[in-house]
Amino acid sequence: MLINKCLFPVAGYGTRFLPVTKAVPKEMLPILAKPLIQYGVEEAMSAGITTIAMVISKHKQAIKDHFRAHPEIESSVQGTAKASLLDEVNYVTEHCDFTYIEQQQMLGLGHAIHSGQPLIGNEAFAVILPDDLCTNVGDSVLAQMTKLYAQHPDCCIVAIEEVPMDEVDKYGVIDGKLLDNSDNAYRVHNMLEKPDSADAPTNLAIIGRYILTPEIFTVLANTQPDKNGEIQITDALMILAKQGKVIAYKFQGQRFDCGSIKGFVEANTVFLKTSFM
Ligand code: G1P
Numbered sequence: 001m002l003i004n005k006c007l008f009p010v011a012g013y014g015t016r017f018l019p020v021t022k023a024v025p026k027e028m029l030p031i032l033a034k035p036l037i038q039y040g041v042e043e044a045m046s047a048g049i050t051t052i053a054m055v056i057s058k059h060k061q062a063i064k065d066h067f068r069a070h071p072e073i074e075s076s077v078q079g080t081a082k083a084s085l086l087d088e089v090n091y092v093t094e095h096c097d098f099t100y101i102e103q104q105q106m107l108g109l110g111h112a113i114h115s116g117q118p119l120i121g122n123e124a125f126a127v128i129l130p131d132d133l134c135t136n137v138g139d140s141v142l143a144q145m146t147k148l149y150a151q152h153p154d155c156c157i158v159a160i161e162e163v164p165m166d167e168v169d170k171y172g173v174i175d176g177k178l179l180d181n182s183d184n185a186y187r188v189h190n191m192l193e194k195p196d197s198a199d200a201p202t203n204l205a206i207i208g209r210y211i212l213t214p215e216i217f218t219v220l221a222n223t224q225p226d227k228n229g230e231i232q233i234t235d236a237l238m239i240l241a242k243q244g245k246v247i248a249y250k251f252q253g254q255r256f257d258c259g260s261i262k263g264f265v266e267a268n269t270v271f272l273k274t275s276f277m
Contacts, residue, residue: 002153003146003211004051006044006126007119009112010037011057011103016259025060027130029258031267032275034088036258037063040130041092047142049126050096053119055103055112064100067093108230113212114220122214124149127233129208133267134159136253141209148185148249149211156216156240158188159209160248161255165197171205172234174248188246193226193234204248206234207255215240 014026027037041052056063066089077083103115113127126142134141145157160174172193176186190201216236223236240246256270257263 002150003047003049003124003126005053005120005123006041006047006049006051006128006142007113007116008037008040008052008054008128008130009103009109009116010060010063010130011055011112011115012106013059017261017264025062026259027060028062028066029264031133031256031258031264031271033085035066036130036133037066038089038092039133040128041067041096042088043134043140043142044126044128045092045095046140047126047146049142052096052098053116053125054098054100055116055119056100057103064098067096067098069093107225108228108232110220110223110231110233110236113233114217114231117217120214120217124153124211124213127208127210127212131257131259132208133256133258134207134209134251134253135256136251138252141251141253141255144251144253145209145211145249148247152247154213155245155247156213156237157211157247157249158206158237159251160186160204160206161250162203163205165200165203168197168200168203168205169194171207172232173200173202174204174206174246175201176204176248179247184250184252186248186250187244188237188241188248191234191238191241191246193232204250206248207251209251213240213245215245 010027014021017026028035099119149157174188175190176188179185219236219239223231225231237246256267
């Protein structure tokens, strides 16, 4: 196994979902009855990853509780039809190791990923942003990416999709050249974080799935904050892209932007249709 660990940067406040996120972590918001974070961990497992590393904050204990045994609930549903409702999360809890580190300051995604270094060490790792919920009938998006990484073990990989040009300012945007014999993987030569549409080189937007080589930690340590004082993973990756070490992968499947209320409701609607109708 080339990728053994998956990092989840989940310390953010989730202010777009206030007031619910005052007391409920946004990663615990449910698509049907399952929280976003569980979909993310299940996607990591589908790529053969069972070491889960979370960069968390003290306000998000509910995430830890979700992946802990709960003997009282277990015994209250034992022998009833509801017992099976716990099967999936119990499977996750039993098969994964969870490690946590608290992020002290919110200084951007790059800073959050850098904060996870003690949990990752000196090896390549995956990153999942659980508010990007991805589905596919075949291999999961992260499983597709780990297969590509196996062919390019010196490179970082970012997942991309085409978005409308007037939405590029919500994303990291890449420019690149298709790899030989590929119609979905680009060697990246330019990356911009949330550009104005007039400045965006393409409409190829980065979504919340990354495979990063440990080199990224050294680069992040030297990455300057942007104009908002945040350290961006996109800026750090741009340093490696200049050395030809970043590949952007146009994944197969569907992504729901559950960081927005519209995308969150859409995901619930689609999942409801596919589950019960
Ligand atoms: C982050 C990244 C951005 C990426 C996005 C994907 O932005 O900084 O490059 O396109 O995730 O969801 P955020 O949505 O955290 O502002």
